[in-house]
């Protein structure tokens with residue numbers, strides 16, 4: 001007998017038709033998710049955002065340590081401070097820290113050191129990764145765990161009708177200081193959330209076809 005407590009798995013079997021329909025529905029929905037860089041300042045339902053964060057918190061993590069903290073910022077003064085510090089880092093990135101190859105790879109996105117979305121989006125979620133537990137206990141696979149939670153969060157917000165952007169000014173040390181996070185936390189990603197501004201355009205890019213991302217090993 002196992003020594004650890006268990007509960008019965010809550011798992012629903014779907015019919016093959018339901019499975020197929022759901023797979024198509026998710027593909028169609030998620031292929032439409034695009035990174036948005038121009039946000040309306042219109043208010044968004046914050047209970048939806050909090051629920052999406054709670055959904056992200058259901059993600060798997062190393063030893064179930066759940067090594068994440070989500071800072072939700074709607075205060076215009078704090079957003080302005082984040083923008084100012086992020087733009088300072090980005091100016092040094094674009095003016096020399098980035099290699100020419102990196103800048104060339106970014107050229108088609110049209111990004112630069114100006115980050116108006118950090119003040120225009122009604123909400124910013126700063127995701128922090130906890131290198132250790134607050135009591136000093138060990139955490140495992142922190143980057144993998146927090147990456148999964150961010151993916152779930154982006155998908156949840158998108159499925160709820162909210163646009164997002166994954167922003168990673170580098171380095172992000174200023175966020176730990178500005179948001180007064182403890183020493184075991186490091187900023188992992190900033191996710192501005194809102195409705196796209198009227199007339200928003202996005203780069204005309206493709207996603208790789210399945211053949212380019214899948215290798216199969218099936219019985220012959």
Ligand code: IYR
Nearest residue numbers: 090106111112167168169170
């Ligand atoms: N952090 C910079 C640069 C940047 C880097 C990558 I990789 C991108 O996909 C997009 C931007 C910025 O936010 O402008």
